[in-house]
Amino acid sequence: MHTKNILGFDVPDFIEGFGDVEHYSGVWNKLKKENIGETIISPPVKSRVAHTSKMKNSLKEAIDACNPHDGMTVTFHHHLRGGDYIVEQTIRYLAEVGIKDITLASSSLTSAHECLVPFVKDGTITRIFSSGIRDELGKAISEGHMKNPVVIHSHGGRARAIKTGRIKIDLAVVAASAADCEGNCTGSFGPSAFGSIGYAMIDVMYADKVVVVTDNLVDFPCIPPSIRQHNVDHVVKVETIGDPSKIASGTTRITKSPMDLRIAEMAADAIEQSGVFREGYSFQVGAGGASLAVAKFMRDKMKAQEIKGSFMIGGITSYCVDMLNEGLFNALFDVQSFDAAVSTSVHGNTNHVEISSDQYAGPYNCGCMTNKLDVVVLGALEVDTDFNVNVITGADGVIRGASGGHSDTAAGAKLTVVVCPSFRGRLPMIKKRVQNVVTPGESIDLIVTERGICVNPNNKNLEVKLKEAGLNIVDIDKLREEVDKITGVPVEPKFTNKIVGVIEYRDGSVIDVIRAVDTED
């Protein structure tokens, strides 16, 4: 039976290979309840006799020591990004020894994971939880080659899912750029340094078995111990945990695209006039294009007006580090580092604080950092006139993006700004209805395009302020019509009825489903 959820998206009450659906009920409706109606699982009980070794001779030996079995759940972090070798090596070995029906729960999956396609097709992997899926793997899933639908979660949602046992971890494999023989480890230094190891911090607390894999075994003790020894079962030294050139290279640069810069400048003007830009404000921007460029304009405004912010969070770029070092912010809270320059700062600056994904954005705790956020600037693959945002499927209907901290920060921030060109190529980015919703319009305040700023009608005060400031405010329906006239209304992709992906909101409810693309044409 199919139902329209409260956002008007077609989500059934039961999904084959997923189970009963708890429907999305609004940004805070579930979380503001006295009793959420869920519990946290028990962390496993462990013990160890003194002066026994945790070292294993190879990743295979470490995996063998963790009782690999059919139906097991294996987790990874994606701090190594496109350079990761560890997911592939682990899955390949599990397949080699005949393990089937694996649930793969990586904090995200990147271009490094196209290699998983055969394992998805042959039933080695039958479930995936991830923030994002891309390239050939996304295509294979969207074409229906996987047994059960993948579950797309936000970074905060993943912390929740691990705590509630929705993702019940048998084995957590943690790649580290430096580790000691007891498993104290970090990503903040070493040849394969990747910065914060924040996504793995929650895995090691709840996993039945934890294996730390490093290519840089250092003398005990490894400092900083971003992950601590009492949460680590086995340690293994490998030749390399990944391709350093694809892990984190150089310094993030601000876009030179005139379109992106124009959008960014408009967004920065809107933030300046919104009322939240003031002494002690907090700020998050994404690492890409127009989003990062907003930081450049805010930096200029902060200097010009001598405004000092409190903190930045999130994916941290060298641009954020520069702003910390210039004294524009007091602190950075870092769940994921986006370039090599950041690792040095994580390692050496006490005001650059590594945080877990639970602290960053977890909905099931006493208050995550996104809850404290004043302004966030986010990107979009497409938006709609209800301000809903899609960051997971492309115009062709294929899974190609990531949920990330999008819905977490949008929910938490006082001012949520989406920056997005009004069209890309011949494709309009503003739709009547997004193909898939990841972040509900309720949590979006502004959509900034090169053709003007759309203000969510649920934030009338903001609209008044921005109009008074003389900014170019446009009605989103009119903007959509205008853009459609330029691009023409595109042919929408065709889908079958098969559900290949389930998009969970950060509170664990289902906000949308992804259907298989119809390849029969």
Added chain:
Amino acid sequence: MHTKNILGFDVPDFIEGFGDVEHYSGVWNKLKKENIGETIISPPVKSRVAHTSKMKNSLKEAIDACNPHDGMTVTFHHHLRGGDYIVEQTIRYLAEVGIKDITLASSSLTSAHECLVPFVKDGTITRIFSSGIRDELGKAISEGHMKNPVVIHSHGGRARAIKTGRIKIDLAVVAASAADCEGNCTGSFGPSAFGSIGYAMIDVMYADKVVVVTDNLVDFPCIPPSIRQHNVDHVVKVETIGDPSKIASGTTRITKSPMDLRIAEMAADAIEQSGVFREGYSFQVGAGGASLAVAKFMRDKMKAQEIKGSFMIGGITSYCVDMLNEGLFNALFDVQSFDAAVSTSVHGNTNHVEISSDQYAGPYNCGCMTNKLDVVVLGALEVDTDFNVNVITGADGVIRGASGGHSDTAAGAKLTVVVCPSFRGRLPMIKKRVQNVVTPGESIDLIVTERGICVNPNNKNLEVKLKEAGLNIVDIDKLREEVDKITGVPVEPKFTNKIVGVIEYRDGSVIDVIRAVDTED
């Protein structure tokens, strides 16, 4: 029914007000089992809507917000030591609003807690879990004025008890010398700085409600966030959390007592000759008398022989900090800081790492730091010819000491050295049988007195080494007889059958009981 346990101590199978007894079975027998037969409890599920305040106007208001009720369990850390104001204020308020039958579980209780005697006598507090109890409170309990027996645990044992729900925390009150409005907090700076906040780290993970109390509310964010906001429900600013002059004053000094220095020098010689004193060794000493003085002699030996150690753990004194700063050790791991000079180091030196009591000594995890220890030097109130150590009851039978990390480190260290004068006043310190056992002889290698070094017969190799090195090795039975001749055999205190204290070993088994002193004479 009374039973002798495997150490020969008279421990019943059932204790009124405590329950069924799991008898002590040896240092590692329980922990080396594949399945310990216990589970960890679920941490509570919590949630919070963005941009809501955690600030309360007073400690009373904060407590009121935590659903105080009869039979509740309230926990504290004892980092404020003799200067603590927070335990008293909390219990006084709970009594004021009529709460009865409280379980008080402080990581330890000090001279600051004599004020609790009336609350113990009137049934406000009916159970106590603590590492130590002293002065009038110890006397009142030993005289039978408390409803149920107190449970004495080690620091590692407390971490275990909280994880298993043996101590199921309704309210954790965490005093901090600096905190922000979200509950990020530390003990490492501020007017009431006390250094590491390690004991509270486990409480905040499992407590239903967590209140952070500070006299130094700082701008968000408080760095370092030794305890993190997502584990804190309420924050309250009070005038003062304690008397700074009794919290941590000055710098720990080495004893000038010739007797203590003589014992310490002999202990250091024994360590030097034991085989564990080598490049990269790890070391822990207590903060008092002969124990700390051993550090002085080891420091000299390390310099003379150009030996560099790996790490020191435990209660950290400024003496440890000096050795870190001199490059004699690579790192300090600090669960508790013993003097004011240490706070600065915790705050500023990344090689001075704050650790939780679970990481320090917890038996139910993947490997605590005491498991990695080469040498520990410990004190004793008395020892016996089976090498059992009493650190909890005085010669008069009254509770006056603390279990601390004694049994944890003794179990973990490759070489456990107890330093102890052979008599104090007219009282012999070496008995046929200690009045109460906290640390089993199985885990003690050496007892060093001013009259010579006793080697545990279970460590024959060590005896050979030390004899070959020409050290003064004495037989413990002969030493006892020799001392008895000097002091005379003292009159033992009389006890009733009432059990007023239960001494848990770090694994949760009962190693001994404390009986009420007989005051009828």
